[in-house]
Amino acid sequence: MTRVLMVRHRHRPNAMTSAVSLTEALNERGIEVVDDASLGGIDMVLSIGGDGTFLVAASSARALDVPLLGINAGHMGFLTELGDKGTGDLARKIADGDFSVERRMTLDVTMERPDGSKADDWALNEAVVMHTDVAHPVHFALVVDGQEVSTYGADGMILSTPTGSTAYSFSAGGPVVWPDTEAIVVAPLAAHGLFTRPLVVGPSACVEIVVLDDMWTPPEMWCDGLRRMTVPAGGVVRARVGSSPVQLVRIDDTPFSARLVRKFNLPVRGWRDGPR
Secondary structure (H helix, E strand, O other): OOEEEEEEOOOOHHHHHHHHHHHHHHHHOOOEEEOOHHHOOOOEEEEEEOHHHHHHHHHHHHHHOOOEEEEEOOOOOOOOOEEOOOHHHHHHHHHHOOOEEEEEOOEEEEEEOOOOOEEEEEEOOEEEEEOOOOOOOEEEEEEEOOEEEEEEEEOEEEEEOOHHHHOHHHHOOOOOOOOOOOOEEEEEEOOEOOOOOOEEEOOOOOEEEEEOOOOOOOOEEEEOOOEEEEOOOOOEEEEEEOOOOEEEEEOOOOOHHHHHHHHHOOOOOOOOOOOO
16 A cells, blocks of 8 residues: 545545544555545545545546545545544554455446437446426336336436435435345335335346436436436436446444444334333
């Protein structure tokens, strides 16, 4: 480990404080910290901020094919590995290679226009096709492996990875999916129809969201809330399990169930507070 790329939240004082402290600790161990991915020779990407910063950093980690470590200096920080304290011990673990790497599934997403032209993108959390006119829904058809499953009038459609199942998809009523699962969650957003339940499809599936012609304004597709493109009437958003996963650094072996309970502050006994 000789060089790491640091991506931090630019407007949080605690992110700046952590970045300075961790940079000094890594430098003491002979590890250079840079903020320019084009310099080359990068062995790891560090994200200091919340989940939004983490998703920005994930683009660099995926492109460089190196692991990504998230340090939470935001709010929930569900994707991040640890808090912004104890940077000296963290620097030691990075320098010593005292960590494991977990591969997270991504989505390869293609938007095909009616004229046959295409635009490609990807997502670690989700791809969302959503309305741009808040007064009107968009009419979609859901197609899985060439079979039309349902049509919806909805605010949008969410195509989520297991990693993203605790994010926007969760807010739309989608299930939590353990991150070592390979699956795509399809969650309609405020849909008006008889069959509006979220679906979980297998890793070999091709999921298509077709934008039907009877819409008011063209919707937009957002990937991880960072990149967007307009989807015209007759356009198709097509998603498959991605060919390039994102590698996440794990400092400890805490199971996902424990992370879930901690991050969501779950009342694991529900309304029964007393002993069983």
